Amino acid sequence: MDLGKVETPPSSVSHEAATPPGVYGRRSRRGFYYQDACALHDCLDMVEGKWDKVVLENFEDITCESTERILYKQVKTDESPEQLHSIATLCRPEKGRGPGTSMLGRLFVDKPLPDNAELELVLNEQVNTPLQAFVVVPDVDSTPAPEATVLEMTGKLSGLQPPNERTIEWCLRRFHIRIESRTPDDLENRARARLGNLISLYLQESPLTEEVEDILIHLLWKVSAVARNVAVTPLNRDDFIRDFIRIGERTLRRSIGSAPDYTSLREKLNIAGVQEYEIDHAVEMSLRYSRKLRTTVGRAKHALDSLSDSVYMVCAETSALRRAGELEPGPKSYAETIRSISAMWDREDHASNGLSKADAWGALAFITSRCRNRYHDD
Numbered sequence: 001m002d003l004g005k006v007e008t009p010p011s012s013v014s015h016e017a018a019t020p021p022g023v024y025g026r027r028s029r030r031g032f033y034y035q036d037a038c039a040l041h042d043c044l045d046m047v048e049g050k051w052d053k054v055v056l057e058n059f060e061d062i063t064c065e066s067t068e069r070i071l072y073k074q075v076k077t078d079e080s081p082e083q084l085h086s087i088a089t090l091c092r093p094e095k096g097r098g099p100g101t102s103m104l105g106r107l108f109v110d111k112p113l114p115d116n117a118e119l120e121l122v123l124n125e126q127v128n129t130p131l132q133a134f135v136v137v138p139d140v141d142s143t144p145a146p147e148a149t150v151l152e153m154t155g156k157l158s159g160l161q162p163p164n165e166r167t168i169e170w171c172l173r174r175f176h177i178r179i180e181s182r183t184p185d186d187l188e189n190r191a192r193a194r195l196g197n198l199i200s201l202y203l204q205e206s207p208l209t210e211e212v213e214d215i216l217i218h219l220l221w222k223v224s225a226v227a228r229n230v231a232v233t234p235l236n237r238d239d240f241i242r243d244f245i246r247i248g249e250r251t252l253r254r255s256i257g258s259a260p261d262y263t264s265l266r267e268k269l270n271i272a273g274v275q276e277y278e279i280d281h282a283v284e285m286s287l288r289y290s291r292k293l294r295t296t297v298g299r300a301k302h303a304l305d306s307l308s309d310s311v312y313m314v315c316a317e318t319s320a321l322r323r324a325g326e327l328e329p330g331p332k333s334y335a336e337t338i339r340s341i342s343a344m345w346d347r348e349d350h351a352s353n354g355l356s357k358a359d360a361w362g363a364l365a366f367i368t369s370r371c372r373n374r375y376h377d378d
Helices: 020-027 033-047 087-091 103-108 129-134 147-156 168-173 184-203 209-228 237-252 262-271 276-295 298-323 331-347 357-370
Strands: 053-056 062-065 070-076 117-123 175-179
Touching (some): 033 062, 053 209, 103 117, 129 147, 209 237, 262 357, 298 331, 331 357
């Protein structure tokens, strides 16, 4: 997955001026936490390359766009339904009003409908048997709804006039239902798992639960803030990726893009003549030290930073000696680094801060994994 800068292609739908229902939706936004969680999943899909743009509270609750398709999503939740959704409940207008006030009526009107448009109703409850034909199942190819079902729904929506000279049947042929998680908490749990995998691509280790939680909170806040804006502000893929990286860097207290490269660490230690089992242990020590750096706070964090600085200065000194020709590259440079780390530990009082000599070796492995050269020059 390439999460670098991606040029966002122009959309075939302009979001500069929302239709009146979209404007009113933005001004009366309350209790839409479930919808925000759905939108975050769409943004994570966008990060993974499925969409180029996600727009909130404009022509629909959520609009997802790519060069190939435009998906309008209406999100409807019911905390304690008395019955399953049916053709009748989806097509029933408000009392004394026309078909445009029904659930499907609102989805099918007041928006541009280009040839590549699709229409989706997101529900947190199951639907009855006749509507099952419209339900999308992940990783399963969909089949057209029965003709009789389409005709019945067309009849119930009679009088509805979709835009762009589209027909009710045209809309129904591009309509599907997505049954989502029952509660916002369920959606959050899925987002945590997805974020954990995404962060792991950069860290090359599993993030801490607290780190995933902090990033999730910040991303949900961003989505919610964009949805509450009176002005329509599309979320573009490249911008969202930059925000994700910025939030991740702040949360993890180091640059995601400069995560330790353990393949590189192995190569450096191989050149230094270190045995394979010793290299494996050095990688484990680097991982533990990295995690300790990220989870420690206060005086303990200051003590770790001080140890890291001391280890780095030893590494810089031995590297300078090697480049000046006073140390041979490879095993001799490695041996001098180890000797100097031991001397530094004996000379400086890091133990009084609750640290052990193993922390110094962990710091050495961690710093070695992040530097370009250590025991030789390319």
